[in-house]
Amino acid sequence: MVEPQWVPSDEDVAEARLTDFVSWVQGRCGVTLADYQALWRWSVNDLDEFWHAVWEYFEVQSTTPPGAALVDDSMPGARWFPEARVNYVRQALRHQTRLHPAIRSAGEDTPDVEVSWAELRRQVGALASTLKAHGVGEGDRVVGYLPNIPEAIVAFLATASLGAVWAACGQDYSAAAALSRLGQLDPTVLIAADGYRFGGRAHRRDADVAQLRAGLPGLRLTVRVERLGGEAGDVPGGLAQPGAVMCWAEASAGDAPLEPVDVPFDHPLWVVFSSGTTGLPKGIVHGHGGVILEHLKSIALQNDIGPTDALFWYTSPSWMMWNFQVAALLVGATVVCYDGSPSHPAPDTLWDIASRHRATMVGTSPGYVLACAKAGVVPRADHDLGALRAVGITGSSLPASSSLWLSENVGESVPVFSISGGTDVVTAFAGGVRTVPVWPGELSVPYLGVALDALDEQGRPVRDEVGELVVTRPMPSMPVRFWNDPDGEKYRDAYFGVYPGVWRHGDWITMTDHGSVVVHGRSDSTLNRNGIRMGSADIYQAVEALPEVAEALVLGVEQSDGGYWMPLFVVLADGAELDDALRDRIAAAVREQVSPRHVPDEIIAAPGVPHTRTGKKLEIPVKRLMQGADADRVVDRSAVDAPELIDWYAARRP
Numbered sequence: 001m002v003e004p005q006w007v008p009s010d011e012d013v014a015e016a017r018l019t020d021f022v023s024w025v026q027g028r029c030g031v032t033l034a035d036y037q038a039l040w041r042w043s044v045n046d047l048d049e050f051w052h053a054v055w056e057y058f059e060v061q062s063t064t065p066p067g068a069a070l071v072d073d074s075m076p077g078a079r080w081f082p083e084a085r086v087n088y089v090r091q092a093l094r095h096q097t098r099l100h101p102a103i104r105s106a107g108e109d110t111p112d113v114e115v116s117w118a119e120l121r122r123q124v125g126a127l128a129s130t131l132k133a134h135g136v137g138e139g140d141r142v143v144g145y146l147p148n149i150p151e152a153i154v155a156f157l158a159t160a161s162l163g164a165v166w167a168a169c170g171q172d173y174s175a176a177a178a179l180s181r182l183g184q185l186d187p188t189v190l191i192a193a194d195g196y197r198f199g200g201r202a203h204r205r206d207a208d209v210a211q212l213r214a215g216l217p218g219l220r221l222t223v224r225v226e227r228l229g230g231e232a233g234d235v236p237g238g239l240a241q242p243g244a245v246m247c248w249a250e251a252s253a254g255d256a257p258l259e260p261v262d263v264p265f266d267h268p269l270w271v272v273f274s275s276g277t278t279g280l281p282k283g284i285v286h287g288h289g290g291v292i293l294e295h296l297k298s299i300a301l302q303n304d305i306g307p308t309d310a311l312f313w314y315t316s317p318s319w320m321m322w323n324f325q326v327a328a329l330l331v332g333a334t335v336v337c338y339d340g341s342p343s344h345p346a347p348d349t350l351w352d353i354a355s356r357h358r359a360t361m362v363g364t365s366p367g368y369v370l371a372c373a374k375a376g377v378v379p380r381a382d383h384d385l386g387a388l389r390a391v392g393i394t395g396s397s398l399p400a401s402s403s404l405w406l407s408e409n410v411g412e413s414v415p416v417f418s419i420s421g422g423t424d425v426v427t428a429f430a431g432g433v434r435t436v437p438v439w440p441g442e443l444s445v446p447y448l449g450v451a452l453d454a455l456d457e458q459g460r461p462v463r464d465e466v467g468e469l470v471v472t473r474p475m476p477s478m479p480v481r482f483w484n485d486p487d488g489e490k491y492r493d494a495y496f497g498v499y500p501g502v503w504r505h506g507d508w509i510t511m512t513d514h515g516s517v518v519v520h521g522r523s524d525s526t527l528n529r530n531g532i533r534m535g536s537a538d539i540y541q542a543v544e545a546l547p548e549v550a551e552a553l554v555l556g557v558e559q560s561d562g563g564y565w566m567p568l569f570v571v572l573a574d575g576a577e578l579d580d581a582l583r584d585r586i587a588a589a590v591r592e593q594v595s596p597r598h599v600p601d602e603i604i605a606a607p608g609v610p611h612t613r614t615g616k617k618l619e620i621p622v623k624r625l626m627q628g629a630d631a632d633r634v635v636d637r638s639a640v641d642a643p644e645l646i647d648w649y650a651a652r653r654p
Contacts, residue, residue: 004437005407006415016434018301025053036436036445037515044451044473047073051293051449051476058296061090063262070474075501076491078474080265081289087260088269088288089124089161095332096121098307102329103150104357108197108340112356115150125258127158130251131189134221138163138261139268141187144317145178145205145212147171147196147339151225151248152317153326155191160269163261167271170316171196171203172613175211177638181273181281184483186218193225199341202228210239219243223251265289266480272320272423281639282490283483286426290476294427295327302447303390303417304434305333305361312336312354313363313392319614320423321363321394342368347375348382355383363392365615369402370544378409385411393418395615397519399541400441418443420519422505424495425477429469429505430517442516450475454511459499463511468523471503478503522619527556527566536619542593543568543586548576553609553617554600557626565654568600571608578605604652610645625650
């Protein structure tokens, strides 16, 4: 067995919020839970008792007795706490007496900002009053076109307090891409910034906002958030501009009391969108109650974040990790926002922000960690990270080498909590916990309340071998529904078409004999050479560790003549050349670190790898291009970070 890179100390275990929860549960429920695995088994075997325990332990606010937790455990169609009436904002803003700030904010070339709990509550109440004055009520949609700034959090909370529904896109999306998402909702209010800063440049979005307004005819109000100041950029003429316009300072002025509207447990809280690489992006609806419970569990029990902590996750309002980060407010912790590039003006910018704002948990991506390693960054030497208690990783699989790099260069006493989940459930299925060791390249545990399993091709559970990630019992944050899916057919097909009554997520995982989880990549982009299933993540971990390789994309292309072509596209580091010697080194790395069966048929230099705007490689669309599909049928270019690459790959089809 691989040796752990971090083992909790007796002090870690004693002071963990999870330890207090276990003690409380044992006294309340009369159960004996000797370790995390026993707690996890109890949490998935007795969902009703577990989620009641979470409700009571965290004192979830409800204006009615919550009643039974799970009255129907069907999937899809589970019914949770049907008697409860809750509001996310009532739970999140009950901490207004805290002395530390609710929000800290950083940006490129802008001063740091702090927002107190009292000021956050005042702004939310004032903006909610403005929204209400413009007719916003339960079920109406308010949308944001915003960077990761405090105003985005205020806008979400004000919307949710009224029982209205929130959705947002970051401003790296064009007007067309944002409209393909937000336009589905027929919103009544748009809250939009005039632009954002990234990589040392100001990016004005006045014209995009005008196009958005023209494409949203149901708008009653647009609230303009000034980030860049100065003269507005060029706005296309001839566009109809529905509704009134107010500046943020006016819309959030005053001292209107905050009075959250209590709604049913499954009342829509927000709509988050899938990556949407083909067709219209799926709008995934989550309910107030499910998000409250799931995020309290994930933030406090799994990630050990409490009232004295500050959570800094590099994210965007387009991505579910923004929603996850805001959940720090539920436990009275501080949210740290950042509007800018993670690598400007230097590769270690995120570590500088973490130091400056005394972040106790920093969340980032495997790509950023690898970039820091290749740049020779040593965060522990160059920054005061004395407050840091954990590093979170998501977006793709974290190689063991990168996990070990974090221990060596950030701190041996800082656990690396790699997590794997999805927009679909707006949380993680597996990750870390303060009371269990961290093994490099592995996720320490399945999350509590998540009946995680790995199934083989016959649908049988497997251990210590690759299987399909499934969830066999309902979670409260599973979608209430998809937007514009009245009969639920798209929802059922997305998750329950392969194993009826069992959630299939679309990832390959291994559940190990010591209780951890290894993620191998998407199962719908499986490499299957000679009947041997392979995960693309295993190849990326070997190849992207080479200093000459900035990034890689591997495909398994079934051909019409029955053949199978497995190319590896590599993006080279500055100054590197893909000659025979480098090809041999790449092949050797795959052969030695993965297996001889994983060695690609061909290694091709590429100008870049296309991603969704949340950073996921477009393996499936590019594979379909290689099989001869029309580019405009398999890829929504507005959802791609570098759409010009699509044509480059299409030209390389065999």
